[in-house]
Amino acid sequence: MSIIDIKSRIENLTTELNQHNYNYYVLAQPTITDYEFDIKLKELIDLEKQHPELQDPYSPTQRVGGEITKEFKTVTHKWPMLSLGNTYNEQDLRDFDDRIKKAIGTDFEYVCELKFDGLSISLTYENGKLIRAVTRGDGTKGDDVTSNIKTIKAIPHTIKAKDYPDKLEIRGEVFMHRAAFERLNNERINNDEVPYANPRNFASGTVKLQNSAEVARRPLDCFLYFLYTEKRLYRTHWESLEAVKNWGFHVCEHNKLCIGIDEVIKFIHYWNTERFNLSYDIDGIVLKVNSYAQQEELGFTAKSPRWAISFKFKAQEVETVLESVSYQVGRTGAVTPVANLKPVLLAGTTVKRATLHNANEIERLDLHEGDTVFVEKGGEIIPKITSVNTLKRKEGSLKIVYPDTCPECGSNLIRKEGEAAFYCPNDEACPPQIMGKIQHFCSRKAMNIDGIGSETIELLYKEGLIEHISDLYALYQKPDQLKDLARFGEKSIYNMLEGIERSKQMPFEKVLFGLGIRYVGETVARKLTIYFKNMDSLQNASYEELIAVDEIGSRIAESIVSYFQESRHNEQIILLRDAGLQFIRDEEEIVLSSDRLTGKTFLISGVFEKYSRDELANLIEMNGGKMLSSISGKLSYLLAGENMGPSKLEKATKLKIPIISDVDLIDMLKV
Structure with a gap:
């Protein structure tokens, strides 16, 4: 590779891995496996070692984890929460062991611990009381999630023992048991909400919810595995774990004190198989040098301790036969292919289906009828086909061809430029789309209508009682028809109609989200209602007016304009308005603290540490x-934080708009 090619590769890897870190730690929505991430990271490490002059100061090799969310108060860790080096093979472990021996000799022990697949947490106790719980964040600063963590039954609010120090910090992992995950995920699917891919994502998403009552509803657990104190109380890590256990903390019972790397590897082999008999997910084994004095002697790199490493299990893969491919139609009309497999045991469960994502994936795999396929379930509850064993392909087998018509209504499918999915455009007569839209409208995050679940909606639709969301508000006029429905008693009818009536009080942003406009999720709906105030203004908004709203891009704007150009959608809004739904945003009256900023306009961009x-x-x-939503000559100040978009900065500079910080703003208010 030429130096130009190497520079380009380093830049591309840096950008890609930083995005994957953000997806994993902040969004809790990883898009690649841990193994794929680690392979890319190792390539970047090697390139940077060979060409240190090309290293980006923001390289993922120089940092831990992801970004800080702004939904919670940011707290600086007293002791940085570093990550561990990873390996997937035994030789790397033996090399690690050799490095330890060269540094401190052969007289040492390892503590082996299960590597839980959850969310890292730091708990601070003072005088025996839990005062703070902070996520790892970027390793230096994290989110204060104390109120949410206090809902976890395994975490004591107060220490009952007598021999604990006045101040202590204990690190651990919040996780969700598989049975709880599957139950709650099924609830999300029934409510037409996007299911989480695995228990780790569900646990992470739960800890970052704003509503602690909802967190308490979701059963989380926590294992604690490392103690920090101002003055060292114990000689070894093993002694501190025993003490923490005696203080009433939940410490994993499978930890093991090992002498020599062979004993460590034996422990790893055991859990590589036995892990599937646990009620929770683990993705590897962590080994730590036991003696604190030896840990200090070994020290740290910029990113991780030299006295610890994690061995990660590779995703399990099995071979089975593709029996057929079926196609599911969602509420937006997206047609998703699903592989139906000959049942096979994988990672402790029987697998019968695997996701195929979209037409591109079918083409990439070059799937044929009756193919023998490799299926992987690496941390994902829904397995995926990774490749085809073409050596076992039957002669003359036909290639799987993605359909060009909807499997439910027969309409010709369409595919928009730049998108992977095919869509059925017949949203007015395609049954899964109709029922899906009504289910979305009734869901908890939209109109939150009690007493009307997915099965009820399906029954009402099949009996011809509802075809549009507005039909829900006419059900009270059909009492006799409701009474005739199977398994539908008077109490069920009453609860459903009461829930529908209460939904009329839901705020405008919930109604807008409930309409199911493509790309208009909860956050977008809230931003639109804040900006436009009422439905009339939104319906009449031009593309240019829409993209002027903060974080509303061209794709969202085009979707909204297209939606309101359809007369049938506007007819539905009229019917919903007549039914008494809220189409005007309730504005909280702003009580002025001063008039120091009167006549001045502001636009905020970027992320801020304190606010x-x-x-x-x-x-x-x-x-x-x-507040303004876009940069123009009318703007007085651009309030800029970290990670501000370069286009905004360029435009503000070109228009000579003053760029200020949050500190400058506070100073303006002191004048």
């Missing part, structure tokens, strides 16, 4: 200022 963007916007408006 959320909403807090800054409220501060500006409470002191007479006005």
